[in-house]
Amino acid sequence: MLTKRKLVASLAALTLLATGLSACSPAGEPGSDDQVLRYAPAMFPVSLDTHKYAGEEAVQTTIQQIMEPLVRVDDGKIVPVLAESWQNLDPNTWVFKLRSGVKFSDGTPFTAKDVVASYQRHQKLDGPLVPLYASVKSFEATDDATVTVKTAKPLGTLLSSLTLLFIGPAGKVDSEGFFSKPIGTGPFTVTAFLPDERLELAANPEYWDGAPQLDKLEFVSIPEVAGRITGLENGEVDVLTQIPPDQVPGVKDSEGITYATTPSWTYYFNWFNHNRKPFDDKRVRQALWYALNLEGTVKDLFGDLAAVAQAPLAQDVIGAPKLTPYRHDPAKAKQLLAEAGYPNGFSTSMQWPLEGGPNIRALAQAMISDWAKIGVKVQPLEKERAQWLEDFGKLNWDMNLQTNVTGTGDADYTLARLYLCAAKRNGYCNPALDKLLLDARATIDPAERSKLYTQAGQILFDDAVGVFPADLASNSAHRNRVQNFVMPPSGRPLFSKVTVSGS
The missing domain is CATH 3.40.190.10 (Periplasmic binding protein-like II)
Known part of the structure; x- marks a missing residue:
């Protein structure tokens, strides 16, 4: 039947x-x-509104066929799209010269005002990518062919962030119903x-x-x-x-x-909701990671299409550190649970989106099975994507399993976007981590950024902000x-x- x-x-x-x-x-x-x-x-995609749903991969994939950014990543490098060239007049000033002769599909000429209008709409909606521009002081059309961006301090990630700012026509992009049939x-x-x-x-x-x-x-x-x-x-x-x-x-x-x-910028993660007990206790979070036989699970479920994660983002991303994964140690897990006041375990739940990644249901089931062995009973909650998105945004979950893509190919996109205190994504806040991530965002020295991201990644691993099961290859x-x-x-x-x- x-x-x-x-x-x-x-x-x-x-x-x-x-x-x-x-x-x-x-x-x-x-x-x-x-x-x-x-x-x-x-x-x-549940919508084509790239400014409202800027962090959604399904939206980005579709909208890039219709609308374009100033720049994009090609073969690991930033290349021109609607911006023909750019330069730093000083460490806090970026000037973009726009491509001439470009028109929107309705025949309207493309100008700097369109770039500014799209940026302003994106900022007004306060979507998940807004923190990437936290140090931007002004974003202005100097003339029809020039956009000038001024920052409060050096912003080494501006170009990579702009790869995800898609441009629509000023005067239309903010009108009701525009994204039901967007113009680009x-x-x-x-x-x-x-x-x-x-x-x-x-x-x-x-x-x-x-x-x-x-x-x-x-x-x-x-x-x-x-x-x-x-x-x-x-x-x-x-x-x-x-x-x-x-x-x-x-x-x-x-x-x-x-x-x-x-190669891929995609990885799996399972977040804990730090606003809910018992996940406000680091020992509980660490215990659940130690309980998992990730090496065996990843090999069985993914073969050569995945590897156990060595960072809170995929290894192919620029700036990704290479850390030591948690070992499979159920005895250590039980010890930590007992120390946290849960010698007999506890009951909780895990949500994930239907068809939210390769073998996501099987991965969830394997993790739930491992947790049952240390006395943690987990209710599986597989949700239709629209419902999952709503609950995820409202922090209406205990644990959340999903894939994520470092959309710009730069570690800042994942680490600073998701784990700064201001992000409020999962209830986790660590001022020491904030400083590392903001310092990394401000520097343009690759070696220094790598060093800072290694320190930041180690904090996220030590605090067990979530479990990071696997890096995925694309197929x-x-x-x-x-x-x-x-x-x-x-x-x-x-x-x-x-x-x-x-x-």
Whole structure:
């Protein structure tokens, strides 16, 4: 008997089959539509509002097809996008010269006022990335082609932070309903968007960097992994990412499909809510980490697609320290629980988002099983993503398991964004840690930043702010009709240069 979720996935696949057969017709045949590409992401965006949901990877992946930042990361380096060049007039002043001749998809010329308006909206919404700009004193349009940023102190992370500030037209970007069909300077435009269902994009023929060869790009929501893989095998879907390790052999062996793995900025973490007992006691948090057989669990569940984490962020990120993971020591765990006043353990809960990462449910179950062995009973709470997001933001949880991506590829994005006292993300606050992270943010010396991040990471490990089970590799699969598809370490593919041919 089909479950409701499986029925939805099956209907979604059938709908794709009914409406999308032309995408699989050989190029040049009557009725063929060989420049349509369909991408089924593991997580579908609940919104396109990049300023409100700036920390959401699903939102970033979709919006970068439509709107653009001043700069982006390419091959580990900051490269120009809407900013043609930049310079430091002094340690606290940045000047950005904008690319000339760029227009929004509605024909409006792109100017510095658009950059400032987008920054101001982002700041007004007070989203999760706002702390990245804490030392910015002013963000101004000097003239139509120049943006000047002044900071209270040197801000070595400004460029990496700006990779996630997507620009919309001034006078429109802050209007009600704008992000139901946002306007940008990017390679695609929005033709239809239904949250958690589908996003349909069309090529922007006037794109400043050359019109995409794809006529249409469709993001389709297929909640179940099995449904996404079936869609790929049947040709109803062209590209998949985040394929669970236990499904990889079948995908790799499928005819007409290319499978690849790449380095990643993605990792798993399980936070403790420090506002709730017993997680306000460091000994309890440490005990739960010692109780876990992470080496065995990670090997069993992920194979060569993951490694036990050696820091509170992935090793491929700039500035990531290499620390010693907690050993598996149930006796030590029980001792710490007894010292904290819980000799017989306690009961609590763990939440995670449905389809929130490869093998997330199995990882949660393995951790819960290990905790049961030291007397800690954990209620599993798997939630639909919208509900999980709401509860996560309101700190309505005991423990929270999820994946995270260091979106800028710079350690500051994860460490300072999540663990400064002002962040208020999980109830943890440590002024000594704040100083280290803010000092690292202010310096432009890579060696000094690395030293500071090592000290900061060790504090987070020693205080057991959370458990950091694993660093993940990225994987993807696409039909052989797809060319020039690249999965970057960010996990956010850009489709502007992708092409498709016959099935």
